[in-house]
Amino acid sequence: MTFQEIILALERFWAEHGCLIVQPYNSEVGAGTFNPHTFLRAIGPEPWNVAYVEPSRRPTDGRYGENPNRLQQFHQYQVILKPSPLDIQDLYLESLRALGTDPSRHDIRFIEDDWESPTLGAWGLGWQVWLDGLEISQFTYFQQCGGIDCKPISGELTYGLERIAMYLQDVDDVYELLWAPGIRYGDLYKRAEWEWSTYNFEQADTRLQKELFEEYEKQVAALLGLGDKRGKGGALRFDREPLKRLVLPAYDAVIKCSHYFNVLDARGAISVTERQRYIGRVRLIARAVAESWYAQREALGFPLLQTATAAQ
């Protein structure tokens, strides 16, 4: 199976199982979780089933295209099932069959792996899935998102597409993967890995990244009307009605901040103590967005809840 056939097989499988097939987000994200189709939709009571590919950036994982397993940009296939159905594990194993892998011929195991995104104020419990000793997926029941308790709970399945493709194509070097007949992964991304590694580790202008971080951070407060004062128990205060807040542009600014932080981290421009402070700052604005999103959906009467009831 070529790389693109794997994507197509997963798209078809999850479309047949009731997921909306949407597109990657057009900003720099570290994982499919950052896409608003996951981060925002996991909040609140509305049902939501979605699947998409997410090109994900991890600046510190770059290896200048020299390591056969590590990349600064890789591809996740992300599935959100909300509320998580009781047969979610069976569905996942069936999806492996759609990739031509018979689970009973292999050793498949669910190994404890709790997930946490300190910048998003999100965490969940679940597993990494091993296929013959190779971690091919992350499987998470979201418990909290943007500091808000999830109810219902979203089940998140994240497939590591490069790893799965290397397994299926029986190659040891990611750059040898066939993306499509005649075109290898290396043809598309080897040079990109070198350029981005060089940028992230050596040439990214740290002054500019810091400035961008600060400016986008201010944007979030401005777009949401987030005040400096805190209420009881550190509650956030907004001086604007939920429907007057620009939640989506504000969330874009959160994603930018998170990315600039990652680049600064890769550049070694952040000390250990500063690091915690940066993470805390992103978490705060992510929380402000999450709370605003919830308030906005509530003000709209949680529209998808009504759609779901009507469909029944």
Place this chain on the structure above:
Amino acid sequence: MSAEFLVEIGTEELPSSFVRHALRSLDRSALELIAQARLGTEALSVHPMGTPRRLALRIRGLAERQPDRNETVMGPPWSAAFEKDGKPKKAATGFAKKHGVEISALRKQSTDKGDYVSAEVHEDGKPLADVLAELLPQLCQRITFPKSMRWGPGEIAFGRPIHWIVSLLGTDVIDFQFANIAAGRTTRGHRFLAPATFEIEDARNYEKALEDAHVIVDTEKRKARMLEGLLASAKALGGVLQPDAFLADECVSLVEEPFVVPGRFDEAFLQLPDEVVVSVMRDHQRYFAVRASEGGALLPSYLNVVNTAQDPDTIAKGNDRVLRARLADARFFVEEDLKAPLADRLKKLESVVFQSKLGTMGAKVRRLEANANAIAEWAGTDAAACQAAARICKADLETLIVFEFPELQGEMGRWYALREGMEQSVADAIRDHYRPQGADDSVPDQLVSAVVAVADRIDTLVGCFGIGLVPSGSADPFALRRAALGILRIALEGPLDVDLHALIAQAHSAYAGDADLKPAAEVDAALDDFFRGRVRAMLKDRHDADVVDACLGAWDGTSVRDLRTRIEAVSELRAAPEFEALAVAFKRAFNITKDSARGAIEPGLLEDGAESALAERFGTVRDQIREATGARRYADALKLVAKELGAPIDRFFDEVFVMVDDAKVRENRLRLLGEIADTVNGIAHFHQLGTKLQGRDPSVSA
């Protein structure tokens, strides 16, 4: 006797620690609930079992029926329950209703505190099945996990989502509901090898039925089967299994039926240190290592415990590939590390925080050098080697391989150091200064390693105490208790015993310019107390607690071995027949003189007979006792005390009344006893020793 009872909760894959935790709580709660419900018999046995996908409990020996309950229950005061004319008040009707008796059946009971209402309560015992149906939801609710999660609608919390419940008393289903699931007799087998649901006819057949469905539900049986497979596979590879208790527990809880699939890797990877190869296999992949013979060379093979092995070749091939990539990564890290000498990493330690108020690791290393230098001089050993070891001992924390495998700290530093041709004792210290790592670990046996080990631990202790970061309750984030214990054990079991006060002072002065610590005297007092607490906890397991306390009382907090010598001397004396009388006498001497003034003894005021005899004897041996004490020959000192003072002091207390009216005689007498008490107290505080006889107080009884 009732039929066997079985309950099984089917879940999604539970982490191993969750299964252990849950089974413990299940076992405990079951016993509590059975006792409360009066269902136990002499034959009661509760057996918890579990796999990643199920928690089960088998109970044998339950009573068929709850015994009836007959009990007198006390209620409110009579006056609060009935009017003077005998009309019942609210308290009476409430009490009667609560216990299901008529008002007319309430009795008046006289007690010390006045009249109270009482009732004879009778409760019919219920059949076992009825009681179980009531207890089971409570039992399930009481299962605890290290962390709970919610799923689906998000209303229920458990270790992982629940899929089914089996509840059988013999052949009958005990109905109950938990987590919106109704209990029944339907279970599931192995996820891949027997995925269909099936019914359990009789609780007695549970284990067998599951075994047929490829699930070995009893953890111990599953583990035995797994180890059998591992040993056989290692043999088939022409080697022996490298035992690993942690890995065995981990692997057995990741499978429902264990299969062993061997795999291979390129022999070239064996040029890496064994520890690296084993760590890669163990930590990343949970593979067992195989050696040519016990303690012999590693074979280029591994053993993988899997849950499904229908196609072992495919599984081995996949795992080989993963391990190959992992080992290639490790080799890359080692090759990169070898491009620069270990000492080059010292620069990087300057930007690593040791503790926010105590500065960087770079600063810590400089303090370690100063401490090591001082300690080496006290110990009369090679100060240059100790200082060099202190300087280099943390450098490997900044190597790529230790960043990837933190548990290889020390081990890899030693390996790199030896390749650079560093002196053996210095290289060994990089590894051994971390020892003892726990109660089971031994202390460093070489002096250089011991010096660095002590230098490192005292720096952490003084720094943390200096900023008020002291352990409280179970919170001890910097493992200060272990650090203190390490220093004590190195003195008692290892090659280095140093003056703890001098050590604290040295470590404190080394912080000058690095951090703002509390004054040295304050830190010394707090740490002295801390060391005493640790050493007491450690030694009272091996010696009588009161002997330890008596010696701690006399100990000056310097040499740990000195404390041990005292304890051994006192323990030896305690075993001797004359101990009891001696201890009682010195206790009396101490108690009677503890508030009185000391001073020169006036011979002219001594009474003839017992008093002057004691004074005369004491005058002769006092200096010898003090000399032996000063020279830390406590056994000799105590022998002198026993031999020379035993009889005279006994006679004194028998014949002489201390608290006479004549103030001059009395004070002189107290001065004599006071000096004797002080002399003996220099060895150990006898008044803290337990005795069978309590000393008579002569001021009252004589």
